[in-house]
Amino acid sequence: MLAFNGVGHRFAARTIFNDVSLAIAEPRVVLSGANGIGKTTLLLIAGGLLRPANGEVTLNGNNVLDSAARPLIGMSASKVALPGFMSASDLLQFHQRLYGCAAPEYWITAFGLSDYLPTLVQDLSLGNYKKLSLILALMHQPELLLLDEPANGLDAKTREALYQCLAEYPGQIVIASHEPLNFAGHTVRQLHLDHNGVHER
Ligand SMILES: Nc1ncnc2c1ncn2[C@@H]1O[C@H](COP(=O)(O)OP(=O)(O)OP(=O)(O)O)[C@@H](O)[C@H]1O
Numbered sequence: 001m002l003a004f005n006g007v008g009h010r011f012a013a014r015t016i017f018n019d020v021s022l023a024i025a026e027p028r029v030v031l032s033g034a035n036g037i038g039k040t041t042l043l044l045i046a047g048g049l050l051r052p053a054n055g056e057v058t059l060n061g062n063n064v065l066d067s068a069a070r071p072l073i074g075m076s077a078s079k080v081a082l083p084g085f086m087s088a089s090d091l092l093q094f095h096q097r098l099y100g101c102a103a104p105e106y107w108i109t110a111f112g113l114s115d116y117l118p119t120l121v122q123d124l125s126l127g128n129y130k131k132l133s134l135i136l137a138l139m140h141q142p143e144l145l146l147l148d149e150p151a152n153g154l155d156a157k158t159r160e161a162l163y164q165c166l167a168e169y170p171g172q173i174v175i176a177s178h179e180p181l182n183f184a185g186h187t188v189r190q191l192h193l194d195h196n197g198v199h200e201r
Pocket residue numbers: 011012016033034035036037038039040041042
């Protein structure tokens with residue numbers, strides 16, 4: 001279970017959120033909120049990529065900042081930059097070796113990235129960069145997937161592949177999104193972030 005315990009964050013003097021305490025056991029969660037309110041920041045903290053100013057986030061009781069949590073979490077967010085100097089295929093192979101997971105062929109085909117494998121990450125189009133980022137987040141089948149606006153910039157066919165993935169994925173998925181998403185039958189917990197914190201929708 002993902003748990004936020006008294007989590008607060010600020011950038012310089014600006015408080016983004018304060019004292020967020022929340023237990024998330026549901027398999028599908030959507031986080032909404034106005035531009036700039038702090039959704040990405042909350043996901044980065046949940047993914048152990050940003051240390052909160054206050055409090056902690058745990059996954060199954062372990063702090064997400066601990067290295068042991070790393071293989072349990074996959075994250076796709078435009079703020080998480082991929083190394084531009086590598087080709088898409090080199091990066092996928094590196095990720096495969098790092099996590100000892102299966103080759104990503106299935107996902108490459110499903111997301112239609114095959115033609116762009118030799119392309120340097122820095123030369124990928126926005127949509128193909130997003131596809132690569134999604135594949136890297138989920139190919140090791142982490143227990144927790146954190147997705148920031150995953151459908152943004154994807155063509156219609158790839159959106160369908162993404163929706164199928166969101167419906168079938170065996171782990172927990174927390175998504176920051178401005179648009180309604182298709183989870184094909186899953187019960188979805190809707191959370192909303194505003195200046196007073198996180199609320200049920
Ligand atoms: N590294 C940083 N330094 C200073 N301010 C930052 C930093 N990262 C984010 N912010 C600010 O923190 C606030 C929250 O940003 P965040 O990206 O989490 O918002 P968001 O809800 O995801 O927005 P959007 O819906 O537009 O993607 C914004 O006002 C942003 O400008």
